Amino acid sequence: MKRAADVLIQTLVQQGVDRIFCVPGESYLSVLDGLADTADVSVVTCRHESGAGFMAIADARLTGRPGVAFVSRGPGAMNAAIAVHTAQQDAVPMVLFIGQVERPHRQMNAFQEVDYERVFASMTKWVVEVHDAHRLADIVSRAFHAAQSGTPGPVVVALPEDMLEDWIDAEGTAALPLAHAGVDASSLRRVADLIAQAERPLVIAGGLLKNASGQAALLATAEAFGLPVATAVRHADLLANEHPSFAGHLAYGAPAPLSEALAQADLILAVGTQLGDVTTQGYRFPAAPLPTQPVIHVWPDATVVGGIRQTALGLVAEPAAFLRGLLTYAPSQPAARHETWRQRLHEVATGLRQWHGPMDAPDGVVFAAAVLAADRILARDAVVTIDAGNFGGWVQRHMRFGGGRTMLAPSSGAMGFSVPAAVAASLRCPERQVVCFVGDGGFLMTGNELATAMQSGGRPVIVVADNAAYGTIRMHQEKQFPHRVSATALCNPDFASLARSYGALGIDVTHSSQFEDALRTALASGRPALIAVRTSLEHISAAATIDELRIRRATVPQEV
Numbered sequence: 001m002k003r004a005a006d007v008l009i010q011t012l013v014q015q016g017v018d019r020i021f022c023v024p025g026e027s028y029l030s031v032l033d034g035l036a037d038t039a040d041v042s043v044v045t046c047r048h049e050s051g052a053g054f055m056a057i058a059d060a061r062l063t064g065r066p067g068v069a070f071v072s073r074g075p076g077a078m079n080a081a082i083a084v085h086t087a088q089q090d091a092v093p094m095v096l097f098i099g100q101v102e103r104p105h106r107q108m109n110a111f112q113e114v115d116y117e118r119v120f121a122s123m124t125k126w127v128v129e130v131h132d133a134h135r136l137a138d139i140v141s142r143a144f145h146a147a148q149s150g151t152p153g154p155v156v157v158a159l160p161e162d163m164l165e166d167w168i169d170a171e172g173t174a175a176l177p178l179a180h181a182g183v184d185a186s187s188l189r190r191v192a193d194l195i196a197q198a199e200r201p202l203v204i205a206g207g208l209l210k211n212a213s214g215q216a217a218l219l220a221t222a223e224a225f226g227l228p229v230a231t232a233v234r235h236a237d238l239l240a241n242e243h244p245s246f247a248g249h250l251a252y253g254a255p256a257p258l259s260e261a262l263a264q265a266d267l268i269l270a271v272g273t274q275l276g277d278v279t280t281q282g283y284r285f286p287a288a289p290l291p292t293q294p295v296i297h298v299w300p301d302a303t304v305v306g307g308i309r310q311t312a313l314g315l316v317a318e319p320a321a322f323l324r325g326l327l328t329y330a331p332s333q334p335a336a337r338h339e340t341w342r343q344r345l346h347e348v349a350t351g352l353r354q355w356h357g358p359m360d361a362p363d364g365v366v367f368a369a370a371v372l373a374a375d376r377i378l379a380r381d382a383v384v385t386i387d388a389g390n391f392g393g394w395v396q397r398h399m400r401f402g403g404g405r406t407m408l409a410p411s412s413g414a415m416g417f418s419v420p421a422a423v424a425a426s427l428r429c430p431e432r433q434v435v436c437f438v439g440d441g442g443f444l445m446t447g448n449e450l451a452t453a454m455q456s457g458g459r460p461v462i463v464v465a466d467n468a469a470y471g472t473i474r475m476h477q478e479k480q481f482p483h484r485v486s487a488t489a490l491c492n493p494d495f496a497s498l499a500r501s502y503g504a505l506g507i508d509v510t511h512s513s514q515f516e517d518a519l520r521t522a523l524a525s526g527r528p529a530l531i532a533v534r535t536s537l538e539h540i541s542a543a544a545t546i547d548e549l550r551i552r553r554a555t556v557p558q559e560v
């Protein structure tokens, strides 16, 4: 006979889980008790459930396996909700285990009781509450299967406290084999034909290719067909940005020269992306529901392919396997006209990476300076995490990714992702440099996970862009309500001192000339470090200053 909690842990190990991120709760004490004796699973104790969830997402991105978080019932679960939503928007496999009130007290508004099925239904692949301990192992195995099948995403498993303490005659359940969507030879031939007939074919590559085999297949296909590749939002690392096939990053508000150049495409091959709102620049490129150029869409889930957009060809297939199959039909040599088109796009993308603005302003460092220095200094295989916020615009546009350098950022635009993600990345990849870029707003949402880094042996370098503002929102205010600043100014702590109080290294940067030394010192320190960059608010985004926004607003006629 075994305690159900121990059967659960055995099942986790059988699913390949070697690390979980948690905030403990009295609702799953027996699991914590069992984990104390389990050498196979490292337990990272976090300071907030959003941090635990974000760490699980980053870990999933780096391992290719579902990320796992354990949180307590009710309040703990609600704190974790932001990560569930992020995993859903990013199609990242994650299993979130939540304690639940004991079974006899369910449906009685018991202390911290939540109906998880109702709360999480809209943002998960599956929510299940385990009522019978005999079913626990099978349900957990199925949860891992569901998180990885078709469109990957989050699954929530609720564990009533008393169920975990039942004694049962059972063992753990092995991982269920995943079924992979395939693609037939005639479809592959048709794709190759459509590429051959097109004047200006373009690949849009997305997050499902964000692993070694996906990136290798993308590179091989791009080279064999001579295809340009634009990447979906937050995935600029799918292809080395210096590679002649790299045709830009479809980030939030992509610069006009890029979107105008890409719009010339007469065939779009979208692989491993859901072609969501941001990547398609508001469902305009390729347009939905009726695109202006033929779209071939490859994604391993029939409900997504063709679901919101007419496709010339929809293929339910694993993106990497599809690309490997397509290689068989590659031409002996890429067409000359494709080569010209590819060069044109690469020149536009490369040109946009140049920064022509100043490095310093009267009110602080222009954040471009920090990004350009980091780009020069960081190892090519560094992991870079990016929070939501305007400072991130410089990182996404002016830093080179791919070719080994990983970009981890939430396409959901969730603030607070990057510090926990960097902690998880430095635990998973201790041999790689891990650098987090975060705003002053985002840092104070989950920067407390610096304590987790100290405790667990992670050593991320955190670069805080401190412009004393929720700058992104201030930018929107200046666009729509110029000169009327409301609720966006921030009064901040001394971030470097704060980092020191955690036991980390803390360095202040007030002029661009200091950044390079600061980053080298931080990287060499071998411990968690924070560089607080006093950042210009006037230079509020990579695209415009506050003054420029006001002038634009004043000179562009407004609708009445």
Ligand SMILES: Cc1ncc(C[n+]2csc(CCOP(=O)(O)OP(=O)(O)O)c2C)c(N)n1
Pocket (backbone or CB within 6 Å): 388, 389, 390, 391, 392, 413, 414, 415, 416, 438, 439, 440, 441, 442, 443, 465, 467, 469, 470, 471, 472, 473
């Ligand atoms: C969790 C969450 N809350 C609110 C927002 C809305 N939001 C987007 S950017 C932003 C401001 C970010 O400020 P900061 O981190 O200081 O970066 P900055 O824009 O100043 O560079 C806000 C509030 C969000 N995206 N996520």
Ligand SMILES: [Mg+2]
Pocket (backbone or CB within 6 Å): 389, 439, 440, 441, 465, 466, 467, 468, 469, 470, 471
């Ligand atoms: Mg800010």
